[in-house]
Amino acid sequence: MTTSPVHPDHLSPGNQVGPWKILELLGGGGGGRLFKVEREEQPGQPFTLKVALRPAGKHEQEEEDADGRVSREAAIHMAYDTGLKVHALDHWLGPSGYLYFVTDYVEGETFTEWCWRVKPTAARLLEVFTEVVRLVDRLHRRQLWHRDLKGANILIRKEDGQPVLIDFGVARQPGMATLTVGVPPTSPHLLPPESLAFLAEGSWEEGAAFEPGPAGDLYALGTLLFEALTDGYAFDPKLPYDQLVLAIATKVPSAPYVLNPRVPRALSDITMRLLAKRPEDRYADAEALLQALWDAAKEKRKPEWQISLEQPLPEEVDASEASVKSDAKRLEDPLAAEEDEPEPDAQSSAAAPTPGRTRRRAVAWALCGALPVFLALWLALSMLAPPSEKGSSLVPSSSIVSALRRFPLPRHAAALVCATAGLACPSVPTRPEADVRCPEASTQAMFQRLKLRKELKAVIDINQPGDQSQLGTYQDGPVVGRIVGYAWADPALPDGTLLYGRLWTGPGIYEGDKEAVIARYTEARLPDGSTYPVCIVLGGPDGRVPKQPGSKAGATVLPRELPAAAVWTWP
Numbered sequence: 001m002t003t004s005p006v007h008p009d010h011l012s013p014g015n016q017v018g019p020w021k022i023l024e025l026l027g028g029g030g031g032g033r034l035f036k037v038e039r040e041e042q043p044g045q046p047f048t049l050k051v052a053l054r055p056a057g058k059h060e061q062e063e064e065d066a067d068g069r070v071s072r073e074a075a076i077h078m079a080y081d082t083g084l085k086v087h088a089l090d091h092w093l094g095p096s097g098y099l100y101f102v103t104d105y106v107e108g109e110t111f112t113e114w115c116w117r118v119k120p121t122a123a124r125l126l127e128v129f130t131e132v133v134r135l136v137d138r139l140h141r142r143q144l145w146h147r148d149l150k151g152a153n154i155l156i157r158k159e160d161g162q163p164v165l166i167d168f169g170v171a172r173q174p175g176m177a178t179l180t181v182g183v184p185p186t187s188p189h190l191l192p193p194e195s196l197a198f199l200a201e202g203s204w205e206e207g208a209a210f211e212p213g214p215a216g217d218l219y220a221l222g223t224l225l226f227e228a229l230t231d232g233y234a235f236d237p238k239l240p241y242d243q244l245v246l247a248i249a250t251k252v253p254s255a256p257y258v259l260n261p262r263v264p265r266a267l268s269d270i271t272m273r274l275l276a277k278r279p280e281d282r283y284a285d286a287e288a289l290l291q292a293l294w295d296a297a298k299e300k301r302k303p304e305w306q307i308s309l310e311q312p313l314p315e316e317v318d319a320s321e322a323s324v325k326s327d328a329k330r331l332e333d334p335l336a337a338e339e340d341e342p343e344p345d346a347q348s349s350a351a352a353p354t355p356g357r358t359r360r361r362a363v364a365w366a367l368c369g370a371l372p373v374f375l376a377l378w379l380a381l382s383m384l385a386p387p388s389e390k391g392s393s394l395v396p397s398s399s400i401v402s403a404l405r406r407f408p409l410p411r412h413a414a415a416l417v418c419a420t421a422g423l424a425c426p427s428v429p430t431r432p433e434a435d436v437r438c439p440e441a442s443t444q445a446m447f448q449r450l451k452l453r454k455e456l457k458a459v460i461d462i463n464q465p466g467d468q469s470q471l472g473t474y475q476d477g478p479v480v481g482r483i484v485g486y487a488w489a490d491p492a493l494p495d496g497t498l499l500y501g502r503l504w505t506g507p508g509i510y511e512g513d514k515e516a517v518i519a520r521y522t523e524a525r526l527p528d529g530s531t532y533p534v535c536i537v538l539g540g541p542d543g544r545v546p547k548q549p550g551s552k553a554g555a556t557v558l559p560r561e562l563p564a565a566a567v568w569t570w571p
Contacts, residue, residue, distance in 0.1 A: 008033045008051045008098055017092045017100060020049055027152075028053075031069045031169050036105060046107075047087060051100035055093075067099050069169035074101035076168045080144060083135075083164050106166075108158045112151030115228050119310040122264050123300040125228055128156065130293045132163045133221060137286035139165075140214050146171050147212060149220035150190060151227065172211075188244055189237040192219040193277045196249050215279035218289060222274025222282075229256040229263045229309060232463065234275055238473060238555060252277075254462045258498060259480050261525075262309050266296040311478055431504050431518060436570045438535035442522070445532040446566045454490035456564040458483050458499060460519060460538065464560060471548055472560045474517070479503045481521055481538075484561060498525045499536060499564075505556040511544035517556055518543055520570065535570060538562045543571035 005011060011033070015022045019039055023046065026034040037049045052070040077086045088102040109117070111132070120128070132154060139146060146153075146165065153167040192212060212219075226234045234253040235244060253275060257268035270292050276282045283289040299305060446452045461479040464472040479502060485495025501521030509516045519538040525531045537543035540563050548557040 006093065008053055011035065011051075017049060017051065018088070018090055020047070020088070020102060022049075037102065046105040047102050048084075048105045049100055049102045051092060051098050053098075055098055070099050070101065072171070073168045076144070076171055077101075077103060080142060081138065082168065084166070106155045106157055106164050108155045108164070110152050111154035111156060111163065111224070112227070114156040115151070115231075119308045120228075121306050121308055122229075122262070122267060123305040125309065126267065126293065126297060126300055126305075128161070128163060129221075129225060129228070130290065130297070132165075132224075133286055133289055133293060135163065135165050136217055136221065137290060139171075140217070140286050143173050144171055145173070145213060145217055146220075147216060149217055149224060150187070151224060154224075187237060188241065189233055189235045189239075189248070190220060190223050191248060192216050192279075193249050194279055196245055213279075214285050215282055218274055218282045218286065219279075221289070222271055225267070225271045226253070226256060226275065229267060229271060230259045231310070232259065236464070236473075238475075249277075254480065259463060260309065260311055261500065261523075262304070262307060262311065264296070264299065264302075264305055266299055270296060430506055431509050432502075432520065432570065434571060438568055438570065439533065442533040442535045443568055446534050446536075450492040450532060452490055452492050452566045454488070456483060456493060456536070456566070457486055457489050457561060458521075458536075458538065458564040459561050460503070460558060462498070470560060471557050474503055474505065474556045474558055475554050476503060476505050479519065481519075481564075483524075483564075493524060494527060496527045499523070499534070500525070501536070505547075509544065511539075511542070511546045514546040515551070516544040516546045517558065519545065519562075521564075535567050536564050537567055537571060538564050541565045541567060541571065543567070 005015065011017070011022050011025070013022055013024055017035075017037070020037040021040065023036040023038060026036055026048065028034045028050075032050050032052050035049045035051070037047050038045055039047075050070060050073070052067045054067055074086055074089050076082065077084050084103040084106070086101055086103055088100075090100060091097045092100050108114075111128075114120075114128075115125075118124070136146065136149065146168065147170045148167060149165075153165065155164045155166055156162070157164055192215070194215070195212065223234050226232075235247050235251075237244070239247065252272075255268045256271050257263040257265050270289075273292075274282055274289070283292065459482045460472065460474065462482045463480065464474065478500075481499035481501065483489070483493045483495060483497035483499065485491075499521035500523040501519060504518040506515060506517065509518055516539075520543070521534060521536040523531060524534045524536070539545035543565075545558060545562060548559070551557045
């Protein structure tokens, strides 16, 4: 057994906190740290220990009462049916030391991790989200508001797939003593609009605390559902704080079904009502929200509820899916029925991966990933390298995690290993292939059915808040553009037409001697609901848009509105 350190941040596996042996760090925030622990007399039986980051005692007025948060959280677990039993509550390192408590250990993953791994269907997401709301409703019936509902504070239990709420450190009942000044300490992009109005009033400077009530938790549930449906944020946390606050207060986020065509309209409408600017425009309470979810569940046997909500990358959309959309359009459009079925030529067939090619590509990735692993093991054994220091770890930054989320696991795992070993394996693409002929279905839709002839103008991504005349900040990934219908623009795509596509920000993309980006849209949805496969680029026919000053990795600055052009070949 190692000697225990004197601060929670120095704890590592093997240390002791009272009778509890540290097994591993689970995480934590500004007020405490979570550890997986066991007792000597119960080896193999894990528990969860949470310890305050500041010792017990008087704290400065401007400081958060971390000891009080941990104490309150333990009391809530003991007084309410949270699903977690408290096994210990004590001080570590003497009576004036760090307060800690121990609860049952939940084997599972956070709600956010579950969404990334499972890529649920709308029907499955509805089931899990309904259970989350049911837990919140149980708390609200006893006048307890959680005040920090987010993906990281919901665990999906491995054994039965049921959600468990955690982190009650800022939970509150009417009349409870205030532990935090102003609004609850949560991520700024999750703050409800009414909390910003409270901050603007300035009463928090005199010690007043924001009382969100049930409406605050309902708004938080809206942000949670929005992220699960779109794999994005209602309000981008990377925005500068002043722009973020302005967006939350004034901008209505794009509806989930607009950002992700696979989202059923019923779930999208529920999300938008939860995100209403005024608390009174949301559901009256969690029970009313449950009723809306039950009503939506009546549709979940429909086919559109049974497919994954994950959006395929535009360059990976199978030709058969485009064919299905084309057939559906012919049923809706009498003129389309008169046209002959286009015969795919060799070039257009090569542009769209087939299922057989996808399987061969997966095998190639597996072989390419396995070879360097064996080489690395052989090299390590032959050199007898000493093991790394106990307790050290490699933790990917949030920007790396965000980037990896945009690529299927086999692709980025193989690319990482291949890059490490220096082998010539395929790499994660930082730019799309050029000089590739557009699918014939797209060219026919654009130039024969829609008869596009003139220049277009489009907003890059409707989920980027701000005026169209201002600059925006963008990163790699899916985007949803919108046609702006100026008098000189081509009327074939009217004002408000949505464009679904993807943005590449480099490196290695240039317009002349300037760093640039590539934006391609592969589907257009007109205001009347009709959809067409398209090949549309931003920046004119050359398909390149120079980056603006201030751009950096993961945060490219561009005009929000740019020229757009329909093309025969991806430039």
